[in-house]
Amino acid sequence: MAVTISDVAKLAGVNSSTVSRVINGKASITQETKDRVYAAMKELDFHPNSLARSLASGLCGAIGVVVDARDAEAFSNFFFSRSLFAIEQVAQEKGYQVIIANGAQSKGRTIENLMKERKVDGLILPPTTVNPSLMETVGDFPYVVLGTPDTLRGVTCWVDNNNEQGSDLAVHHLQEQGYQRIAYLGGNQKRGFTIRRVRGYKKAISGEELVIPTDGTTENAYSSVLEILKTKERPDAFVCNDNMAAFGLLKACKELKIQIPSEMGIVAFDNYPLAEYTDPPLTIVDIDTGMLGDQTAQLLFRRIDKRSGNQQIMLSTNLIVRESSERLAK
Secondary structure (H helix, E strand, C coil): CCCCHHHHHHHHCCCHHHHHHHHHCCCCCCHHHHHHHHHHHHHHCCCCCHHHHHHHHCCCCEEEEEECCCCHHHHCCHHHHHHHHHHHHHHHHCCCEEEEEECCCCCCHHHHHHHHCCCCCEEEECHHHCCHHHHHHHCCCCEEEECCCCCCCCCCCEEEECHHHHHHHHHHHHHHCCCCCEEEECCCCCCHHHHHHHHHHHHHCCCCCCEECCCCCHHHHHHHHHHHHCCCCCCCEEEECCHHHHHHHHHHHHHCCCCCCCCCEEEEECCCCCHHHCCCCCEEEECCHHHHHHHHHHHHHHHHCCCCCCCEEEECCEEECCHHHCCCCC
16 A cells, blocks of 8 residues: 555654645755654655646756766866765755756757756756856746856856865965965866965965966876976975875975975865875865755755845855974974
C-alpha cells in the first residue's frame, strides 16, 4: 500500500497540511518541524508526487544551474564542486531537483529554452552570461548570478565572495609581520575574481607593486618566479592567487634555499585540502564556496517565492594564519 502524506504527518506528529507546506516550501516553518517531517519521509520512503505538486502550485520543482563548460579550470575546480554541493543541499531541503546545463556558445538559447519550456522555476547563472540582451530575455524570471558580473553589476541579482577584502587581509597581515616588498603571484588577469584580487592587492600595498601572472599551473608559477627570486631586490613576501601558485613558489624557494617565513612570507587564496600539510603550512585567505553556494540557492528560492527582488550580496573572507607567514611568531 502506497505511503500517503497522512502517514508522514502521523509519524512526524504534525498535521497533513504542515507536511504539504514543508514539501512545497511555501510557508515559514521551524527547522525542528522540518527535520521531523524529513525524517518521517525518509523512514517511510515517501516521495512526493512531483506532477501533482506542479499542477497544484504551477511550479515544476526544479532549478537550473547554468555553467560555462569552456571554462574547464572553473568547472572542474574543487571549490566549484563545494558550491554545487551546497546548492544541491538547499534544493533537496526544498524538495527540488537541480538541472545542470551548459550555457557555453549558445548565445543565451540554453537559458531561454529552460525558461520558455518551463523546465525550471529559477536559474543560477555564471557571471560570463550576463549581458544586456540576456537580461532583457530573462526579465522577471527568478535568477541569481553565482559571482560578480562584469557588466550590469548594480541592476542584476548576484552573490559573491569579497575577493578585494581577501587581498587586503593578506597584505596587511604580511605588513604586520614586517614584510616590506610584497608581490602578487598567479592567476589569469582576465578572470573576474583574479582582477578583483589584484585590485585589492594594489589598494592595500604601500610600496612598489609587482604582479606576476601565470597560466594557473604550479610549473608556470615556479618558472615565472624563479629568476625574480635570484635578484638582489627580490620580494620578501607574496600574495598568491591560489594554491597552485603557492606550490610553485614553495618549490622555487626550496631550490634557492630561501627560508620561509624568516626570509619569505607567503599567503595564498583558497583553503585547498593540502594547504595545511605543505612545508611550511600555508597561511590562507579562506573563500567559503560552500557558503557561497548556500546563499545563492537561498536567495534564488526567495525570488521564486516572490520574497526578494534584485539583491547584491558580498560574503566576507577569513584569514587562516599558519607558519608560512608567521615571521614574528613567538
